[in-house]
Every structure is written in C-alpha cells, then in structure tokens.
Amino acid sequence: MTDHLLGDDQLEKARKGCDTCVGGGCMTTIKLATVLKGAIGFKEGNVNETFRGQVLLDDGAVRQAVIKDLDLIQLCNELLAHSLARRVGLPIPDCFLGLVRQDVLATNVAPSLSDGARLVFVSVDVKVPNVTYRWTGSDVAGRKALLDQIIKWGDLGHLYAYDAWIANIDRHPGNLLLGGKDEVWLIDHGHSFTGPNWQPPQLDPNQEYANRLSDWLTGHLSTDQKASRAQEAKNLSDGLGNVDFAEVSAASLISKLLPATHLSALEAFLEKRILKVPAHACKALGVLT
Known part of the structure; x- marks a missing residue:
C-alpha cells in the first residue's frame, strides 16, 4: 500500500490545510507536523510504541504531543476516527499527521515516504489523566x-x-x-x-x-x-x-x-x-x- 502515500504536491496541500464544510458544519483538514528531536518513549498500557515530545507546525508553533508509531491501517483508523468524532461533535484532541526522520526518532512500522521520512500519528498532549x-x-x-x-x-x-x-x-x-x-x-x-x-x-x-x-x-x-x-x-x-x-x-x-x-x-x-x-x-x- 505504500505507493498510495502522499506525494510532494499532496504534502504541500496537506501542510496548508483547508476547511471542509459538511452538512452545515465545518471540518478542518488534518495538517502535517514535523516531529522534533528529544521525544521520549513511555508505557502506560499502550501496545504500540508511543512517545511524548514536541512537533513543529508550519506556522512556527511548537506543540507538546503524543506520538504513535503505527502501521498504515492503524494510522488511518486514528485519522478517520478523529475526523468523524469532530464531525459529530465529540471531544477529541487536535491531531496531526507527523513527519519524522529516523535520525530524529526511530520508528518500526510507520509508513515510509520516498525521501525516507515516515508518517506517524500525532495527538496534542492535553495533559489530562485517563x-x-x-x-x-x-x-x-x-x-x-x-x-x-x-x-x-x-x-x-x-x-x-x-x-x-x-x-x-x-x-x-x-x-x-x-x-x-x-x-x-x-x-x-x-x-x-x-x-x-x-x-x-x-x-x-x-x-x-x-x-x-x-x-x-x-x-x-x-x-x-x-x-x-x-x-x-x-x-x-x-x-x-x-x-x-x-x-x-x-x-x-x-x-x-x-x-x-x-x-x-x-x-x-x-x-x-x-x-x-x-x-x-x-x-x-x-x-x-
């Protein structure tokens, strides 16, 4: 399935993002974020490799985030579930499609792009206990x-x-x-x-x-x-x-x-x-x- 991953032109559109009006409401396209060095892995009952770290947005903002190393299906499950939750008005943290290089954060199952970067799921750390x-x-x-x-x-x-x-x-x-x-x-x-x-x-x-x-x-x-x-x-x-x-x-x-x-x-x-x-x-x- 890797040949269906984002191309350079699609990456640029994703970086910019847009608002999609749906049934009288508006939904913001999930944008890209760049994972920064220093993310630390943690275990709190999570099955997949999960990290806390920082991501850089295209507007220069830096966000504290939870970063997950997921295969393509689980990554898309997270992204789609996020957009559906937002569409029906349920509370879910902001998320991004994260770009990460192996010298910044080693991942094992995240989908790869042609330039060697990998795609990870990024969820803003709302710092609320489960x-x-x-x-x-x-x-x-x-x-x-x-x-x-x-x-x-x-x-x-x-x-x-x-x-x-x-x-x-x-x-x-x-x-x-x-x-x-x-x-x-x-x-x-x-x-x-x-x-x-x-x-x-x-x-x-x-x-x-x-x-x-x-x-x-x-x-x-x-x-x-x-x-x-x-x-x-x-x-x-x-x-x-x-x-x-x-x-x-x-x-x-x-x-x-x-x-x-x-x-x-x-x-x-x-x-x-x-x-x-x-x-x-x-x-x-x-x-x-």
Whole structure:
C-alpha cells in the first residue's frame, strides 16, 4: 500500500490545510507536523510504541504531543476516527499527521515516504489523566465520584453510538481521559473499524463488534440512566446520514493514504452500519430496542 502515500504536491496541500464544510458544519483538514528531536518513549498500557515530545507546525508553533508509531491501517483508523468524532461533535484532541526522520526518532512500522521520512500519528498532549489512572489512585469515595462524573457526562450516550458506528473494540478506561468538570477526551482509535488489521472483506456492517463500555461502565448505570443514554445514542444516529464520507476522508487525509478498494469498503461499511447503531448501542447499554 505504500505507493498510495502522499506525494510532494499532496504534502504541500496537506501542510496548508483547508476547511471542509459538511452538512452545515465545518471540518478542518488534518495538517502535517514535523516531529522534533528529544521525544521520549513511555508505557502506560499502550501496545504500540508511543512517545511524548514536541512537533513543529508550519506556522512556527511548537506543540507538546503524543506520538504513535503505527502501521498504515492503524494510522488511518486514528485519522478517520478523529475526523468523524469532530464531525459529530465529540471531544477529541487536535491531531496531526507527523513527519519524522529516523535520525530524529526511530520508528518500526510507520509508513515510509520516498525521501525516507515516515508518517506517524500525532495527538496534542492535553495533559489530562485517563480513567484507569484516576481509578487506581482513588479510594472508595473517589471512585464513586469518578463514576458519577462519567455517568453524568452529557455525551455519554453519544459515545455509545459513536463506538458502535465505527466498530471501536478498544474503549477501555485507559482510552478515556477525564479531568475537571466536563473535561473529557477520547483517545486511541487504532482498533476501530473492526480492529487494527482489517481488510475490505472483513468490514461487515451487520456484525456485532465488542463495545467495551459494556464491560466496565454499563453495570454502574441505573435503569433510567441506561434508557436515557439509549435515547441519546438514537438521537446521534439519526444524524449520521448527513456525514459525507468523501469529505471526511479528504479532511482526515486517508483518501491520500489508502487504496481505492479500502476507501470504498470503509464508505460502504459506515453508510450501511448507521441503521444498526441504535440496536448495537442499546445492547451495549443493556436496554431492549
């Protein structure tokens, strides 16, 4: 698939970025960022090689970021999931498509360009702890307060729907950042669209995929809370038909990274899966449709 990576002219367009209007809203094209020397690897339950460091933007700004060494499919999963989250109004940190040279930061699986640079996923470091970290460091009262904060979050029902739509099989507590009141961020979407190694024939819109929110969160919701969140999930799913895949794939840059067969399969998967979202979200919530 490497022959589908960004060419020089495409790189220039990506550097500049643009605003894509979608269904009455606007979505900013993901831009490029250059990874600077000094990034440090860390392990916080992450499977892929992950680093904290700095990236340089084309306007000269330097941002603190989390940098992930991902193969092409997981990289595109992250980029597309980001643009879809922004499109439906869910909180996700700003991201960039990172350019890095091996003498700056050694990567192992990141896609390569013809000049030897590699492409990595860059997410702005919002410096907010994940739920796992907060849970581990809390007493009984603190854990109850943490659960209450999550359960009362206004977009929780939308998250159930979003994860059902994109077939995200990895929303464990470490992939939800939770800070002060209403400070919530969604991270780590490399295992979306059925998983980290999907191929077009595997994208079955009718199949039920694991929604991990049901493993660690659903059981803490009351019957009324489940019903309320299920209605919120339906409300979000009702608007998913307004999402234009061609514009989202362009904004996320995956249209320049993936072969046409993969793009077509993703488009068909997301379009046909919309009708399944309420049922899948309700099941994850333990609510009858």
